[in-house]
Amino acid sequence: MKQPSYARLTAAVLLGAALMTARMYAQDCDDRITSGGWIVTSFGSTANFGAHGGLDPSDPTQLKGNLNYVHREVDLHVVAQDVIAYCRCPGNDNCRRITYGNAKVNYQGEQLTCDVFVEVCDLGEPPIADTFSICIPCIGYCQSGVLAGDEKPSGGNIQLHASDPGCGNAVPVCLPLLEETCSCFNQCAAP
Numbered sequence: 001m002k003q004p005s006y007a008r009l010t011a012a013v014l015l016g017a018a019l020m021t022a023r024m025y026a027q028d029c030d031d032r033i034t035s036g037g038w039i040v041t042s043f044g045s046t047a048n049f050g051a052h053g054g055l056d057p058s059d060p061t062q063l064k065g066n067l068n069y070v071h072r073e074v075d076l077h078v079v080a081q082d083v084i085a086y087c088r089c090p091g092n093d094n095c096r097r098i099t100y101g102n103a104k105v106n107y108q109g110e111q112l113t114c115d116v117f118v119e120v121c122d123l124g125e126p127p128i129a130d131t132f133s134i135c136i137p138c139i140g141y142c143q144s145g146v147l148a149g150d151e152k153p154s155g156g157n158i159q160l161h162a163s164d165p166g167c168g169n170a171v172p173v174c175l176p177l178l179e180e181t182c183s184c185f186n187q188c189a190a191p
């Protein structure tokens with residue numbers, strides 16, 4: 001039987017290392033939320049949202065996302081293009097909090113620029129248990145709803161694209177949100 005040469009062994013080891021490196025890079029380490037839908041607010045009327053945010057897929061060291069929220073009955077329209085914080089909820093690994101900075105808050109004829117907090121939970125498909133909550137401290141506004149699938153009038157979907165377990169703790173655990181306005185948030189609290 002022919003003995004493998006040292007050179008051949010070295011080549012095999014190098015090939016193995018290269019494959020392992022390739023596998024490491026193939027890991028999906030971005031973690032983000034894509035979502036859209038509508039909730040029934042405490043006013044009885046519905047509000048529409050499109051909320052995206054998390055680690056940028058093209059560079060997971062950066063945050064990226066946007067928000068569009070319309071609650072017509074109270075004359076509120078929020079648009080945000082800048083994610084300044086993103087964290088996972090200590091009480092529920094399926095939930096994330098996205099903080100949008102410098103959001104344009106158009107409220108009853110006034111134009112404000114402020115931070116807006118969104119907490120969402122992806123509790124699977126069909127999205128009958130997914131939740132969406134939004135808190136806008138500068139106008140004292142907080143609303144939360146379950147999407148409820150076919151149990152309309154609410155609907156839509158929260159989709160969590162979670163990072164692979166091997167990526168470590170790329171997403172920090174959320175600290176308690178001390179804003180009094182945000183008391184309608186109840187999904188992200190510690191168990």
Ligand SMILES: [Ca+2]
Pocket residue numbers: 122123124125126127130157158159160
């Ligand atoms: Ca879902």
